[in-house]
Amino acid sequence: MYQLYIANKNYSSWSLRPWALMTELGIPFEERNELFTDDNWEIFRKFSPSGKVPCLVVDNDFAVWDSLAIVEYLAEHYPKVWPTGAKARAWARSASAEMHSGFSPLRDICSMNCSVRIQLKDIPAPLAKDIARIDELWNEGLSRFGGPFLAGNEFTAVDAFFTPVAFRISTYGLELSPAAMAYSRRLLELPSLKVWADAAILEPRHEEHEEWCLQNGSIISDVRLTKA
Numbered sequence: 001m002y003q004l005y006i007a008n009k010n011y012s013s014w015s016l017r018p019w020a021l022m023t024e025l026g027i028p029f030e031e032r033n034e035l036f037t038d039d040n041w042e043i044f045r046k047f048s049p050s051g052k053v054p055c056l057v058v059d060n061d062f063a064v065w066d067s068l069a070i071v072e073y074l075a076e077h078y079p080k081v082w083p084t085g086a087k088a089r090a091w092a093r094s095a096s097a098e099m100h101s102g103f104s105p106l107r108d109i110c111s112m113n114c115s116v117r118i119q120l121k122d123i124p125a126p127l128a129k130d131i132a133r134i135d136e137l138w139n140e141g142l143s144r145f146g147g148p149f150l151a152g153n154e155f156t157a158v159d160a161f162f163t164p165v166a167f168r169i170s171t172y173g174l175e176l177s178p179a180a181m182a183y184s185r186r187l188l189e190l191p192s193l194k195v196w197a198d199a200a201i202l203e204p205r206h207e208e209h210e211e212w213c214l215q216n217g218s219i220i221s222d223v224r225l226t227k228a
Contacts, residue, residue: 002029003057004070005047008036010200011209013112013164015054017067018074021160023192025080029056036206068100071157083151083158091144092151092158095137099161106130110168113213114200115224118172120217131174134165138180148186155190163187167197172217 004022006015022029034043034053041051048055048065056064056073064073075081082089105126123131141150141158150158166187168174176184187193201224 002027003032003047003060004029005032005034005044005053005055005057007034007040007053008200008203008206008209009033009196010114010203011036011112011206012053013107013167014052014067016112016164016167016196017160018054018056018070019196020163020190020192021071021081021157022074023195024155024160024190025078027074027078032057035203036209038208067161068096071096071160075157080154081157083145083154083156085145085152088145088151091141092156095141095150096158096161098137099165103130103134106134106165106168109216110172110174111209111212112164112167113171113209114167114197115222116171116213116219117221118213118217119220120172131176134162135176135180138162138183139177142179142183148183150183159187163193166193 002022004018006012006019009015019031021027032047034040037043044051044053044055047057047063049063050065052065054065054067054070056070058064058073064070071081083092105124109120109124109127138150142148145152147153149155150162166184169176169181169184170188175181188197205224
């Protein structure tokens with residue numbers, strides 16, 4: 001049995017990727033949720049060599065850390081992690097790697113927060129560039145491989161890598177082309193992402209992350225205020 005160590009569902013976009021992939025593909029794992037504190041280094045170092053999440057622990061004694069490394073490890077054991085076609089697989093890996101290493105303005109300006117809706121003060125040029133590239137990338141995958149997912153008719157790792165973007169689009173009211181918006185909604189309607197979102201709104205707030213989310217905008221709604 002795998003143990004997947006993650007942090008707050010409300011904020012941890014990196015944790016969401018392998019969690020969504022494993023949940024959607026039915027890969028069994030035990031969730032270990034370590035909520036953020038002011039300094040998680042010592043806590044996270046107990047299970048993760050990098051002191052960061054996500055981290056996949058195999059057989060209770062071997063750690064695979066970093067979301068991309070976790071996905072590639074799982075792909076060696078579960079063939080449905082990546083698309084079966086060579087071109088679709090290469091495209092999916094390229095798009096996932098681009099998401100993994102890029103889109104810094106999107107990450108910085110639109111920090112993940114599943115529980116609120118935020119009105120941005122403006123859309124600075126670097127963010128607009130990232131949004132345009134996301135739109136272009138998603139439309140390319142959907143068109144080239146026929147949808148409804150980015151690399152074909154099955155949910156794979158490349159879709160998992162963009163699940164946090166779908167939450168960001170919803171949180172910050174970002175606008176994409178109709179096909180890309182429909183794909184974003186499709187991701188949010190997945191059973192796994194509904195479970196993730198429902199858990200996220202019940203978590204305690206972490207002030208540092210809350211402040212980060214509001215550096216470039218203001219809250220227009222907060223679903224945690226209406227959750228019993």
